[in-house]
Amino acid sequence: MQRPKIDDNLTLLADFGKTEAICVEVLDNPAAEEGILLKVMARGPFEEGQQVWILDRDGSKVGATVENVVQETVDSEVTLSTVLPA
Numbered sequence: 001m002q003r004p005k006i007d008d009n010l011t012l013l014a015d016f017g018k019t020e021a022i023c024v025e026v027l028d029n030p031a032a033e034e035g036i037l038l039k040v041m042a043r044g045p046f047e048e049g050q051q052v053w054i055l056d057r058d059g060s061k062v063g064a065t066v067e068n069v070v071q072e073t074v075d076s077e078v079t080l081s082t083v084l085p086a
Contacts, residue, residue: 001056001084004038012042013053013061019044021078029081037067038080046078054082 010021021042029035053061064082
């Protein structure tokens with residue numbers, strides 16, 4: 001999986017099912033070597049600490065942890081932390 005860019009569409013898989021997300025910010029994660037933080041706008045009952053999968057176009061999955069959730073109308077701003085494979 002390549003490092004997402006702003007405005008990229010992502011598919012997330014959580015315990016409540018699949019949901020689409022739009023990447024709004026990509027940051028290096030100072031707490032994890034080679035880790036990144038992704039801020040996305042998505043719909044769903046996200047909770048801090050929840051484990052989700054980011055699905056790649058080729059069908060591969062990368063695990064991520066929900067670090068922060070800010071509710072904004074119907075969509076939520078969700079911060080995910082992950083380490084992308086090289």
